[in-house]
Amino acid sequence: MKAEIIAVGTELLLGQIVNTNAQYLSQELAAIGIDVYFQTVVGDNKERLKEAIRQAQGRADVLVFSGGIGPTQDDLTKDAIAEVLGRELRTDRPAMDKLTEFFADRGVPMTENNKRQALVIDGCTPLPNATGLAVGVAISSDSHHYIVLPGPPSELKPMFADQAKSWLLHQVLTGEMPIYSRILKFAGIGESALEDKLLDLIDAQTDPTIAPYAKEGEVAIRLSTKAENIQEANVRLTALEVQIQSRLSEHMYASEDVPIEETIVKMMADMGLTVSAAESCTGGMVMQSLTTIPGSAAMLRGGIVCYSNEMKEKLLNVPHDYLEGTDAPGAVSEEVAVVLAEQVRMIADADFGLSVTGVAGPGYSERKPVGLVYIGIAEKGGKTEVFELRIKGNRETIRKRSTKTLLYRLWRRLVQAEKQG
Amino acid sequence: MKAEIIAVGTELLLGQIVNTNAQYLSQELAAIGIDVYFQTVVGDNKERLKEAIRQAQGRADVLVFSGGIGPTQDDLTKDAIAEVLGRELRTDRPAMDKLTEFFADRGVPMTENNKRQALVIDGCTPLPNATGLAVGVAISSDSHHYIVLPGPPSELKPMFADQAKSWLLHQVLTGEMPIYSRILKFAGIGESALEDKLLDLIDAQTDPTIAPYAKEGEVAIRLSTKAENIQEANVRLTALEVQIQSRLSEHMYASEDVPIEETIVKMMADMGLTVSAAESCTGGMVMQSLTTIPGSAAMLRGGIVCYSNEMKEKLLNVPHDYLEGTDAPGAVSEEVAVVLAEQVRMIADADFGLSVTGVAGPGYSERKPVGLVYIGIAEKGGKTEVFELRIKGNRETIRKRSTKTLLYRLWRRLVQAEKQG
Incomplete structure (x- = not known):
């Protein structure tokens, strides 16, 4: 099964945004055994978009579109596909109800152009948008399969993961031996150091396969195997996972695609432990990261952003x-x-206290180099550890690495506490 | 003059890397008046690459390639173009000398495949690689123009900026006018409401053009004009900007592509004002956002993440x-x-105190709906304002919108303070 990803948006052709959707969709399609042969970007122009659709029909079975389904006059993706397929657009009732409710809640009138977001192609499976207003589309026609997703990644990702993927698995990939994948997540180690430790396994791989899985600021690999059923797949994936885990036990924190924050929140909630933080150069990033996870209220007391010396x-x-x-x-x-x-830790009466203080740059005095950061972990009745980091990169890299390293060190402490407890 | 950018590399189709080169090249081409109509990504496969080249010939004048010119057997970009053009590959002497020297310096023998990096298409202008080993190519043939650049951004960017751009300006773009653009940024208003207020201008646009585009959680439009020089362009762009500003003065916070945090940090630093924050459901996101901006130390005192009631x-x-x-x-x-x-505000002895408390969900008691958020702004010697928000969406949407809305409200207060001061 071959796929082509078609991103629609003049802002991509002008270089105003990067096409991260193509990366996400490529990874996700590969994970279910669909090979992406082309990625195309086309502007908000109906004729060129129709040309791109016809070309893709000639070289792919599955066409996945991102963008061009918002409320503006430029948003033409559904119109172009409908014209190529010779079908009509119709209003999706649930999507229109959501729009109506959205504007009613805000007490503002819904403008005419907003109604375009509720349009779908006649005969399709509408894909509800859990995090936005524009409804998506999945449709099969003349042995081709089309999926239309919104442009903003915050809408595209949940719509793909929760709606489009299952449509592909159940409506399109019938009869093929499914691919089962497992993501392993690592912290406190770089991608190349990780690959180094697994080089013999990577070189010898046939089935399951081992592939690096790119994530911003995180290191992950994906194990994949084709199998008759999930039990058969799990036997193989687990055998390989155990081998990898034994080599990288200090770094492998999860065998599913979760951020380390989620592992920490779950461990602390299970162990009944609490944490608080005092952040200087990260300005709240550590606490902000932990609070992205539902349930963090059980373990995060809160803390202090002490950006100035007075604080x-x-x-x-x-x-x-x-x-x-x-x-x-x-x-x-x-x-x-x-x-x-x-x-x-004492002020918040928590089990653990975290700290970050460093030079994120640019332009800081104290005669200390940009990238010098100290992270600390205090524990009720335990020892206080401090780690000195020297991070290369710009302000955001320094702040993010500091945060990730502190979370990694906290995870290590929790693993120790779990063993002792 | 129309261009197509063709990125070559299976790692892009597998989602292992993001195509940032396409963004860079699109921006650079637009800046010299070349319109990018398509971006294509194709794998390391000669037949599919040749197909992509022939397609691009049918719809573009300038074809810019990135990647596929390294030493491995998969690196086939030059081979594919040479075959389509019916030309031979030849060794570029300076590039081969550089390779020979490189391996001699390291005292390791140069393997045969490395010599492929010195190949160029017969009849071309070779583009020396200042930061790597693979030589680039610029060639015109049958009214089409081809530029071949290396994949690593650290090699592609200097080769484009120092070699390819000047080849385009002097060999291809003789007599065309460059494009000048300006970005206007808005807060506290949605994309469609913004477009509604500018509909007559958008409908009547010829030059400058007005293009809306959504950035995550931000609203922006781009004004563009073709002009002889920047002075002429600025007169036209400013005239249109003034018109737009007068209609949207409560929302337009910048006439460059900066986040509202940057505008706030600059305004407060200029006015000598300070701020602190008490954050509940946002868990530090407001302060974390402000501290992404260099220079925020001058205005942000710090604050408290009061996630638990005890705090x-x-x-x-x-x-x-x-x-x-x-x-x-x-x-x-x-x-x-x-x-x-x-x-x-009092604890930090700051001019402004910000607060956020809300239900980010999922699963919260107090019998209040998910998405109900209160944001507050206190001011030294001024009144305290509180805004009730009802935000639809998931946990992250609720937290981000709360943060952005609070920053918008703070910006409004600063604009008022500026007027009064």
């Missing part, structure tokens, strides 16, 4: 002579990381 | 009977939003 002194009792004076270690120091972690 | 009471002096009891307004209430904003 460090006033709210976290950092001694003034740690921060200022010729012999002071300064705000970015092991000493301050210790105080921040221990104090915030 | 709200202990650190922010929220009265216990606001939080618990049958008649209590509860943590998600206007009353608590007021206390949080005012208290955190």
Whole structure:
């Protein structure tokens, strides 16, 4: 089964945004055994879009579209497909009800153009949009299969994962031996170091296959096998997973595609442990990351963003002579990381206290290099650890790596606590 | 002049990397007045690549290739183009000298396949690779123009900027006018409401053109004009910008592509104002957003993530009977939003205090609906405002919209303060 991904949007052709949807869809299609042969980007122009559709019909079985289904006059994806297929557009009642409710809730009138978001192609399976207003489309016609998804990744991803994928599996991929995949997630290790440790397995792979799985700031691999059923697949995938886990036990935190935050929230909730954080250069990123996970209220007490030295002194009792004076270690120091972690733990009456203080740059004094970061972990009745990081990269890279490394270190502590407990 | 960008690489089709080259090249081509009509990604397969080249010949004047010119057997871009054009490949002497020197320096023998990196298409202008080993190609043939660049962005960008661009300007674009663009950014308004207010301008557009585009959680439009020079372009773009600004003055926060956080940080730094925040359901997202901006240390004091009720009471002096009891307004209430904003402002001794408290879901008690959020703004010597939001969507949508709306409201207060000051 061959696929072509067609992204629609002049903003892509002008280079205003990057086509991350093509990456996501390529990974997801590969995972269910559909090979992507072409990715195409076309502007908001109906004739060129129709030309792209006809070309794709000549070289692919499955055409997956992203973008061009919003409320504006430029949004023409459904119109173009309908014309190529010789079908009409019709209003999807549930989508229109959602639109009506959306505008009624806000007490603003719904403009005419917004109604376009409820249009679907006659004869299709409408794909409800859980995180937006434009309804998607799945339709088979003349031995081709078409899926139409919204452009914003926050809408495209759930619509693909929750609606389109199952349509493909049940309506399109019938009779093929299904591919079963498992994602393994790693922290505290880079992609090339990981591959190095698995080189013999990667070189010898036939079935299951081992493929790197790109995720922003995270390291993951995907194991895949074709099998008659999930039991058969699980036997093979688990055998390989056990081999990999034994080589990388200090880094492998999950055998499903979850961020390390989710593993931490679950472990702490299960163990009845709580955490709080004092963040300087990350400005709240550690707590913000943990609170993306539903259920984090059970383990995160809260904490303090101590961006200024005054806040460090006033709210976290950092001694003034740690921060200022010729012999002071300064705000970015092991000493301050210790105080921040221990104090915030006590203030919040939590089991663990986390701290981050560093130079995210650009332009910071204290005569310390950009990328120098101290992260701390204090524990009720346990020892306080501080790690010195030296991170290369820009401001956001430094802040994100600091956050990810602190979460990795917290996970290691929880694994130890679990063993001892 | 129409262009098509053709990226070559199976790793793109597998979703292992994102096609950032297409974004870079699209921006650079637009800046010299070449319109990109299509972007295509094709795997390391000569027949499919040749098919893509023939298709592109039918719809573009300029074909820009990235990738597939390295040393491996999969690297087939030059071979495919040479076959389509009916030309031979030949070795480029300077490129071969560089390869020979490279391997001699390292004291390792050069394997046969490495020599492929020095191949060029007969009759072309070779493009030297300043940061890598594979030589690029620029060639005109039968009224089409072909540019072949390496895949790694660290090689592609300098080769385009220093070699290919000037080849295009001097060999291809003789006598065409360049395009100048300006981005306008808006907050507190949706894409379709914005378009509605500009519908007559959009319908009547010829030059400059107006194109709406959605960035995640942000609304922007792009004005573009073809002009002899930047002075001439600026006169036209500014005239249109003034018209748009007068209609949308409550929403247009910038005439460049910056997030609202950046506008806020700059305004507050200029006015010498400071801010702090007390965040419940956003878990630090407001402060994390502001601290993405270099220079935010001048205006953000820090603040408190009061995720649990205990933290709200202990650190922010929220009265216990606001939080618990049958008649209590509860943590998600206007009353608590007021206390949080005012208290955190006083604790941090800042000019403004921000607060967020809401139900991000899923599964929250207090008998309040998921998506109900209160945001507050307190000001030293000024009034405290609270806004009730009812946001549809998942946990992340609710948290992001709450953050963006609070930042929008803060921006409005700063605009007022600027007028009064």
